[in-house]
Amino acid sequence: QVQLVESGGGLVKPGGSLRLSCAASGFTFNDYFMTWIRQAPGKGLEWVAFISSDSGLTNYADSVKGRFTISRDNDKKSLYLEMNSLRVDDTAVYYCARSEDYGENDYWGQGTLVTVSS
Amino acid sequence: DIQMTQSPSSLSASVGDRVTITCRASQSIGTYLNWYQQKPGKAPKLLIYAASNLQSGVPSHFRGSGSGTDFTLTITSLQPEDFATYSCQQSYITPYTFGQGTKLAIK
Numbered sequence: 001q002v003q004l005v006e007s008g009g010g011l012v013k014p015g016g017s018l019r020l021s022c023a024a025s026g027f028t029f030n031d032y033f034m035t036w037i038r039q040a041p042g043k044g045l046e047w048v049a050f051i052s053s054d055s056g057l058t059n060y061a062d063s064v065k066g067r068f069t070i071s072r073d074n075d076k077k078s079l080y081l082e083m084n085s086l087r088v089d090d091t092a093v094y095y096c097a098r099s100e101d102y103g104e105n106d107y108w109g110q111g112t113l114v115t116v117s118s
Numbered sequence: 119d120i121q122m123t124q125s126p127s128s129l130s131a132s133v134g135d136r137v138t139i140t141c142r143a144s145q146s147i148g149t150y151l152n153w154y155q156q157k158p159g160k161a162p163k164l165l166i167y168a169a170s171n172l173q174s175g176v177p178s179h180f181r182g183s184g185s186g187t188d189f190t191l192t193i194t195s196l197q198p199e200d201f202a203t204y205s206c207q208q209s210y211i212t213p214y215t216f217g218q219g220t221k222l223a224i225k
Contacts, residue, residue: 035214045154045162045205045216059212062119095161103209104152104167111161 002026002107004096009112016086016116022079022096022109030054030074033099036081038092039111046092049081050099064090086116120144120208124217130225135196139220141189141206150210151189153182156219157202165204166191193222 008020022034036048049060049070058070069082079096093113097105121144131137141151149169154162164173166182169189181192193200201224206217 044219045156045207047207047212047214047216050212050214061213100167102152102168103150103214104164104173104207105154105162106164106167106173108161108163 002098004098004107004109006094006096006109006112009094009114011115011117012086013118014086014088014116017082017084018086018114020081020083020094020096020112020114022081024077024079024098027098027107029072029077034070034072034079035097035099035105036070036079036094037097037105037108038090038094038114040089040092043092048094051079083114086114088116090114091116119213120147120211120215122206122208122215122217124204124206124220126220127218128221128223130223131196132225133196133198137193137196137222139191139193139204139222141184141191141217143187143189143208143210146186147208147210149185150208151182151184152207152209153180153191154205154207155200155202156205162205196222198224 003025005023035050051070067085071080093111095111096109098107123142151169153166156162170182179194205219
């Protein structure tokens with residue numbers, strides 16, 4: 001069965017950095033685009049970034065462009081999100097999700113909480 | 119960016135009711151519209167993709183319709199497990215923006 005497991009969240013000070021990981025299993029990882037989506041406490045969902053199956057294409061929300069970097073290692077079946085210059089408003093649960101042909105996200109991880117606070 | 123506006127933001131209904139949630143895009147997105155269900159403390163679950171296609175395993179009392187800028191999620195005969203928050207998402211142009219969500223509560 002498809003499984004996505006995020007890790008790497010935690011408490012970080014404003015201006016700090018954090019690297020999130022997402023371990024995939026149960027499907028052919030290198031066949032799929034992958035996406036990071038976040039949800040601030042009590043708020044709606046916000047699409048953060050996606051990456052193509054071969055890492056040749058990436059795209060970011062304006063709110064994170066230049067600060068966050070999405071990457072993947074197909075051999076390790078893992079997705080990453082490098083987050084730099086973190087701000088208080090980056091506080092959220094971060095989900096990794098598999099992306100299907102129409103852009104829909106059909107499988108999601110359980111999420112990892114990132115808290116940016118002094 | 120394409121803005122997605124859902125209405126209502128919240129509603130209450132009873133088991134067995136028929137409920138309709140609408141989602142409007144700020145520009146035409148064809149049928150690149152997806153619906154998700156989310157329960158407290160859980161990850162979202164895909165219900166409908168490409169405006170009207172039921173995701174595998176999703177009960178048939180969920181229906182999606184629409185194209186262009188106006189879309190609808192209809193839940194016929196509400197079940198106890200359907201009380202949750204529902205969000206639409208456009209996947210036509212990046213960033214793939216979401217609506218603000220509609221919280222469906224028990225009356």
